[in-house]
Amino acid sequence: MLTLLPSNQTVMQRAPVVKQVYPGITQQQQQLQQHILHTTDAGHHESAILEPALSNFPPAGHIATTTQAAPDTSKLKKPCNCTKSQCLKLYCDCFANGEFCSNCNCQNCFNNLEHEDERQKAVKQCLERNPQAFHPKIGKGAKADARRHQKGCNCKRSGCLKNYCECYEAKIPCGSICKCVGCKNSEGVDGHRSLMSLADAADLRHSQLNTASSKSLYEQKSRTPLSLSPHHFLKKCTIEAIANCLILQCKEAETAKCNDSTTEKVILEEFGRCLSELIHVSSSMK
DNA sequence: GAGTTTGAAACT
């Protein structure tokens, strides 16, 4: 019943790090970009090399691999609601992600082809202020499964347990680079961070129960879908979270060089703890 | 849906 993930894949890795392809540029520019991308560390953005060459381009177009066609962002992208920034500041998620606004609810939007000049100026301004401005905020940590926020968060009042926190939003624990106050999103000493995902899934279900009728299709699709039917509670994200807890426990047992029976015991105990947590959160929302 | 809170980004 439980579909265990490969040990090198965690719930924390839902957003893959991919090469970015810049839209609206000439073939020659694209070739230059591809050359630069291929001569740098695959999957990472090397600012010192990229920026001088790409500073005249839209910052970081549709997220796409170099071998795939760009996705239809009108279906995948979350629409922005900017009113004052003209979608030319990093406040605007579309702009910050290097995308043109499309199907957004923004007002006086300049983040489109019709205002390319203004857009280029804004891009340049942002890059002058911060050369890393258009780089992904979530980078890769030292371990393959340890994604980290590049700048760290500065949360003060949310305990880093709300989506205001960029780390929490990205489903990664806060790290030493963060300057947050009263953080409750640190990686637990026992390494049971995946329970956070479990709680998140339960939280999501709770909010969906309350707002399912009023949410747009996009909003419902943008998060992991959980059916409203109680017997459908164990959706993929929840199962993944539990599986990751078990895998972590297994790894810890391996590290501690436990024998088979002890390993089996701690995994079963962990499974029991997960189920108990699941029952607790599901019963508390009735 | 309106109003409030929050923290990143921008500005001084």
Add this chain to the structure above:
DNA sequence: CAGTTTCAAACTC
């Protein structure tokens, strides 16, 4: 670089 303001998203009622 620190403090303040602006902004849009998240959240609450």
